Amino acid sequence: MIGSPTSAARRPGDAAAPYPAPGGATPLPPRPLLEVSGLAVHFPIRQGLFFSRQTGTIRAVDGVSFTIDRGETLGLVGESGCGKSTTVRALVRLLRPTAGSIRFDGVELTRLEGDALRELRRRFQMIFQDPYSSLDPRLTVEAIVAEPLEAHGVGTARERAARVAELLDAVGLPPAVAERYPHEFSGGQRQRIGVARALALQPELVAADEPVSALDVSIQAQIVNLLKQLQQRFHLTYLFVAHDLAVVRHMSDRVAVMYLGRIVELARAEELYRAPLHPYTVALLSAAPVPDPLIEARRRRIILSGEVPSPAAPPPGCRFHTRCWLRERLGRPEACETVDPAVRSVLDGHLVACHFAEQVGASAEQRRATGGGNEDAGWTDGGIGQTKGEAENPRSRGGRD
Numbered sequence: 335m336i337g338s339p340t341s342a343a344r345r346p347g348d349a350a351a352p353y354p355a356p357g358g359a360t361p362l363p364p365r366p367l368l369e370v371s372g373l374a375v376h377f378p379i380r381q382g383l384f385f386s387r388q389t390g391t392i393r394a395v396d397g398v399s400f401t402i403d404r405g406e407t408l409g410l411v412g413e414s415g416c417g418k419s420t421t422v423r424a425l426v427r428l429l430r431p432t433a434g435s436i437r438f439d440g441v442e443l444t445r446l447e448g449d450a451l452r453e454l455r456r457r458f459q460m461i462f463q464d465p466y467s468s469l470d471p472r473l474t475v476e477a478i479v480a481e482p483l484e485a486h487g488v489g490t491a492r493e494r495a496a497r498v499a500e501l502l503d504a505v506g507l508p509p510a511v512a513e514r515y516p517h518e519f520s521g522g523q524r525q526r527i528g529v530a531r532a533l534a535l536q537p538e539l540v541a542a543d544e545p546v547s548a549l550d551v552s553i554q555a556q557i558v559n560l561l562k563q564l565q566q567r568f569h570l571t572y573l574f575v576a577h578d579l580a581v582v583r584h585m586s587d588r589v590a591v592m593y594l595g596r597i598v599e600l601a602r603a604e605e606l607y608r609a610p611l612h613p614y615t616v617a618l619l620s621a622a623p624v625p626d627p628l629i630e631a632r633r634r635r636i637i638l639s640g641e642v643p644s645p646a647a648p649p650p651g652c653r654f655h656t657r658c659w660l661r662e663r664l665g666r667p668e669a670c671e672t673v674d675p676a677v678r679s680v681l682d683g684h685l686v687a688c689h690f691a692e693q694v695g696a697s698a699e700q701r702r703a704t705g706g707g708n709e710d711a712g713w714t715d716g717g718i719g720q721t722k723g724e725a726e727n728p729r730s731r732g733g734r735d
């Protein structure tokens with residue numbers, strides 16, 4: 335069985351296990367599976383052919399903090415270049431963080447090396463955006479899906495072949511595809527192969543970096559639904575990255591919005607879509623398609639002025655101030671240009687980094703972006719083909735925060 339435990343490592347079924355309580359006191363709440371704090375990834379800018387010297391720093395990720403509970407899906411969304419992929423690559427240690435802490439099941443990842451890192455890596459895997467380039471064209475599907483098993487010395491050749499057949503079945507592919515090559519498949523089928531490979535080692539956390547962005551809209555729905563089914567079946571925890579708020583809504587329990595290397599808003603999904611509190615989120619929402627024509631007719635798009643600034647020279651004060659509609663509305667308050675807004679909790683567990691978030695809550699822009707404060711504002715199906723009932727996530731925990 336693919337979902338059966340293979341080691342003494344703590345499995346997702348232990349999700350409810352609380353922290354050990356010192357001295358028999360009331361148990362503390364369950365520890366999040368992933369705890370990210372102050373994560374930064376900076377890339378040096380070098381110039382000169384022979385004696386290259388550092389002339390600047392790209393602050394791709396610049397102080398990002400969030401947690402993901404077991405069995406939860408956190409959506410991570412933001413425009414291209416805001417640091418989503420760099421965040422994911424640092425989490426799975428494809429990149430070494432410049433600063434910050436990443437705790438996976440209580441273990442600090444940033445300091446792990448060698449065998450210890452390799453062993454822990456079995457428990458978190460990645461699904462890539464581009465199903466065309468992420469599969470080696472010279473290998474059969476069987477070799478691709480079995481590769482992580484081989485790399486970790488799991489099973490005999492016969493056992494691995496049986497496991498590949500199980501995994502292919504789990505992602506909705508017939509056993510015969512095992513002998514074929516990636517170029518023989520469509521984008522959606524290739525992404526299924528990528529998902530099978532990611533699940534080969536029975537991971538607990540799967541970081542999916544724009545897994546449906548390269549696919550047709552009709553295929554996106556199939557892959558999103560597959561990921562949801564697999565989450566239920568194998569008790570997976572997801573970090574689901576997209577640049578499209580509609581796609582993340584359908585998948586996520588909570589959503590984090592990134593801008594220029596920072597998280598600017600983080601809230602339960604239904605809350606974020608009903609009442610976004612950061613001016614950037616409001617603008618993103620206003621631009622995302624809503625399938626309900628009545629709600630669509632009530633909405634107004636906010637066009638953000640200017641280009642996204644370079645992460646090599648983020649604006650002082652609030653990083654969003656060069657494009658912020660609320661700042662203009664408020665008559666350009668000085669604080670926007672001089673004081674970097676801390677992430678603060680507004681309402682119950684709704685995090686936002688804006689000095690004037692309370693003004694967003696009362697704004698016409700928020701009402702127009704969400705479709706007039708309608709209870710679900712047409713967002714429940716995320717535009718990708720689910721009915722309202724199906725779109726409700728059974729693991730959404732009302733009042734959890």
Ligand SMILES: Nc1ncnc2c1ncn2[C@@H]1O[C@H](COP(=O)(O)OP(=O)(O)O)[C@@H](O)[C@H]1O
Binds near residue numbers: 392393413414416418
């Ligand atoms: N290896 C790298 N070297 C230098 N700059 C990089 C590197 N990887 C990403 N960047 C830069 O970091 C920023 C964030 O990139 P990325 O994380 O890929 O954004 P996203 O996934 O949100 O589109 C971009 O400005 C990108 O050009």
Ligand code: SF4
Binds near residue numbers: 614653669691
């Ligand atoms: S702090 Fe000022 S510039 Fe930044 S998002 Fe809020 S209103 Fe806009």
Ligand SMILES: [Mg+2]
Binds near residue numbers: 419420543
């Ligand atoms: Mg990316």
